[in-house]
Amino acid sequence: MARQTPQEAPGPLAPAPGRHRVAVVGGGSAGVSVAARLRRAGVTDITLIEPSDTHWYQPLWTLVGGGQAPLRTTRRRQGSVIPDGVRWLRGRAVAVDPEERLVTLSGGAELPYEHLVMAPGLQLDWDGVPGLAEAVGHDRVSSNYAPEYAPRTWELIRGMRSGTAVFTHPASPLKCGGAPQKIAYLAADHWRRQKVLGDIRIILVIPDAALFKVPAWSQVLEQVAARYGIEVRLRSEMTAVDGDAREIIVTDHATGTQETIGYDLLHAVPPQSAPDWVKASPLADPASAQGFIAADRHTLQHPRYESVFAVGDVANLPTSKTGAAVRKQAPVVAGNLLDVMNGRPPSHRYDGYTSCPLVTARDRMLLAEFDYDLNPTPTFPLLDPFKERRTMWLFKRYGLPPVYWHGMLTGRL
Incomplete structure (x- = not known):
């Protein structure tokens, strides 16, 4: 370098x-x-x-x-x-x-x-949701979208044994659109392994009409969410946070109704612009x-x-x-x-090629690759891209970082 x-x-x-x-x-x-x-x-x-x-x-x-x-x-x-x-x-x-x-x-x-x-x-617009800027990084609120908070997310997940965990996704375009739900799956898998999943209510708030824009992968993710017992709120968005009360307001954009939800852990993704x-x-x-x-x-x-x-x-x-x-x-x-x-x-x-490595467990991943027309464009065409695989998780954890540092940033890949 x-x-x-x-x-x-x-x-x-x-x-x-x-x-x-x-x-x-x-x-x-x-x-x-x-x-x-x-x-x-x-x-x-x-x-x-x-x-x-x-x-x-x-x-x-x-x-x-x-x-x-x-x-x-x-x-x-x-x-x-x-x-x-x-x-x-x-x-x-x-x-x-x-x-x-x-x-x-x-x-x-x-x-x-x-x-x-x-x-x-x-930029991350923490002020885009009333109360979020004041709450993030404190008490039970974290976000993987900033390096100063990502390690705290794991501390909160590891220390939780019961209660309500909420994971949110903003309505704005954002970097790595799958990340808001990937951490929900990682948390749920950890709690399952710790045998406390049955004592934790998990709510995933998604602004879109489906879990993923490509239907075939959305169907797989629906099965993943069901496997963990995650409550998925589609067409919904977190519109306010009260860190002192440990409550958020979730607005259902399909009906216009608002619901106040108490949380013991909140992983919040801010609007971005x-x-x-x-x-x-x-x-x-x-x-x-x-x-x-x-x-x-x-x-x-x-x-x-x-x-x-x-x-x-x-x-x-x-x-x-x-x-x-x-x-x-x-x-x-x-x-x-x-x-x-x-x-x-x-x-x-x-x-329009893009790729979303969808981590669904601590050792499983889907690699969703597609173009402007939402057509799958797999890098590994002989592998079923709609199957969760340990090899894909290993690729993300250990294969992609050196590709990034030594290939992409140097103009070789």
């Missing part, structure tokens, strides 16, 4: 002279993967803007919350994943002007660019209530600004926001950006 030191200046970051050939906003999986592919293709003068000095492998946080992986294995120094030859500006983007081709950084510095890759990810500065930018898609960036669903090029591409969670695409989606999007963005640099129209196409 490359070892990089961020370019920093006292106070505001000083803008470099002239236009940078490529600016990449965001140093997560999407931004680093695209930057690595561009460098491998020989592109020079790439600047990556990222404020954090820590890079997280987020797909493993579910297993952290389920007691199956230590948090430390999901973390590396940001400088260790920045590709050689890529300039890292450790700053925060706060605005973009695609007409003038400028990115404004915190402190007021401006970064001029020729081509722009937008990969800032999304594009970063606020992205919402306010000309790049935001007017059709997206969450302010995600407009992008052609196949080329990932912005419909109004041909020098701008969006990749990863921030792109307003009709597919699930997952690391597997990023793995397929990164080569498309890199290839199409090279086309544009050379005066050609974009020639690479993304078919």
Whole structure:
């Protein structure tokens, strides 16, 4: 892995002279993967803007919350994943002007660019549910969607012997759409093994009309939920939290009715959206209530600004926001950006591929892979993708992390 030191200046970051050939906003999986592919293709003068000095492998946080992986294995120094030859500006983007081709950084510095890759990810809107921001991380409320809380999830699961456990899913698009229910299955399996499952009421709150958007996998998950005795509330959403009273309000969007539910454990997933500065930018898609960036669903090029591409969670695409989606999007963005640099129209196409590793027990998993049309697109076509398998769980726990660190982030996969 490359070892990089961020370019920093006292106070505001000083803008470099002239236009940078490529600016990449965001140093997560999407931004680093695209930057690595561009460098491998020989592109020079790439600047990556990222404020954090820590890079997280987020797909493993579910297993952290389920007691199956230590948090430390999901973390590396940001400088260790920045590709050689890529300039890292450790700053925060706060605005973009695609007409003038400028990115404004915190402190007021401006970064001029020729081509722009937008990969800032999304933000967790803890304030989107009244009372959630105050409750999470305290008493009996946790969430695997933040590294500071994921280990606490396991503490709460491990210490519970009776009572009511509630697992929620927001109505907004979110990263890893299966994660809100995966932790419910991991918890239920642990309680089953501890012989206390019969003393625990489990409620899973889902905003959609089914457990999963692809019917075949939804049917399997219905059987998994029934196996654990989980009460599934479809078309429903947690709309308020009272941490002091240990109660939530669940609204049934099909009927408009509200129910107050007491809990002894609450795993809450916050609503999610594009970063606020992205919402306010000309790049935001007017059709997206969450302010995600407009992008052609196949080329990932912005419909109004041909020098701008969006990749990863921030792109307003009709597919699930997952690391597997990023793995397929990164080569498309890199290839199409090279086309544009050379005066050609974009020639690479993304078919909407995404993957949801659906952990259903502490040693079983379904690997749901599909495209824009919800057609299954299995990586292992000889294996029945609708069967829970230990091999798939082993693949997620031990196979995918090195693929991520050594393949995807380096532009090799």
